[in-house]
Amino acid sequence: MSFWNNMYVGAMGAEFLFMDDNARPHRANIVDECLQSEDITRMDWPAYSPDLNPIEHMWDMLGRRIAARQPPPTCLPELRRALLDEWCNIPQDQIDNLILSMPRRCKACIASSGRHTPY
Numbered sequence: 628m629s630f631w632n633n634m635y636v637g638a639m640g641a642e643f644l645f646m647d648d649n650a651r652p653h654r655a656n657i658v659d660e661c662l663q664s665e666d667i668t669r670m671d672w673p674a675y676s677p678d679l680n681p682i683e684h685m686w687d688m689l690g691r692r693i694a695a696r697q698p699p700p701t702c703l704p705e706l707r708r709a710l711l712d713e714w715c716n717i718p719q720d721q722i723d724n725l726i727l728s729m730p731r732r733c734k735a736c737i738a739s740s741g742r743h744t745p746y
Contacts, residue, residue: 643668644668644669644670645662645667645668645669645670646669646670646680647669647670647672679729679732679733679736681725681726681729684725685717685722688721689710689713689717692716692717693706693709693710693713696709696713732744
């Protein structure tokens with residue numbers, strides 16, 4: 628068993644599924660080949676449904692927090708510090724609420740046959 632597969636199995640258990648959001652970089656042949664060589668099973672992902680991935684909402688939260696900073700970061704080191712500060716300051720209850728919303732999001736996606744949802 629490889630390092631990557633071992634890392635996922637150790638964290639998630641032997642029946643884990645790898646989740647991505649169908650973004651083009653995630654679907655490159657080299658990525659598919661790597662996942663296959665590592666015996667990593669990819670979760671089926673409905674088209675047009677990146678809204679199911681909670682990290683997309685975390686990135687949005689983080690981006691809004693950075694955009695609201697006054698003054699805004701003006702160089703890469705400032706941006707790096709701002710990203711770390713804002714990431715650490717996202718309230719845990721917002722993260723918890725996002726996680727707890729997943730069953731509702733999945734039901735909405737199923738009801739819309741994988742098309743647009745209100746999320």
